[in-house]
Amino acid sequence: MTEEAKTEDRRGFLISALMWGGVALGYGLGAVYFLRYLVPLGDKVPMREMFVGTTGQLEIGESKTIRTPDGETFVMARTGEKSFRVLSDVCPHLGCKVHWVASENHFFCPCHMGVFDPDGKATAGPPAEAGQNLTQLETRVTEGKVFVMIKES
Ligand code: FES
Known part of the structure; x- marks a missing residue:
């Protein structure tokens, strides 16, 4: 494998990792807000x-x-x-x-x-x-x- 191909592989891996990390973060936050909507946690007034x-x-x-x-x-x-x-x-x-x-x-x-x-x-x-x-x-x-x-x- 040439040096240029290795660089291209690393760049592709980083782009994929960032993309899938962003997708996971987005769905995770969405799931948290959805669960808080279904089960309100903090309705008690201090x-x-x-x-x-x-x-x-x-x-x-x-x-x-x-x-x-x-x-x-x-x-x-x-x-x-x-x-x-x-x-x-x-x-x-x-x-x-x-x-x-x-x-x-x-x-x-x-x-x-x-x-x-x-x-x-x-x-x-x-x-x-x-x-x-x-x-x-x-x-x-x-x-x-x-x-x-x-x-x-
Ligand atoms: S009874 Fe009408 S303002 Fe109090």
Whole structure:
């Protein structure tokens, strides 16, 4: 075999190896994306705790507004000695501000008389008719400190 033929063989081998490597890489990536489409892996939203205050800041029946790092606002109401409710203060009907009414033990939207129970379930007004509830954040009280679970940002 001449030197020129050997060079031609090596060049042909390299071209074939690159071509088949590219084909394998392309099909491999396609298979990975297809499997991720069939079996979604990462639909869980990462959550973290956020400190929102101490138990002494609110008397039973009082409430205050808290803001998450991504700008969402919530009403935090003290509903018992160690119990707090934290619900979105944005009415799911048309977006008015909702507030806590301790004497009635419910959240209230003044725009169209929307009423929500302490868990955020709509009980009267247009939100109840449409089955639109308030988003509630999970709370944890430990050693006099109140935390809520929020989305990792
Ligand atoms: S916007 Fe709240 S009841 Fe309509």
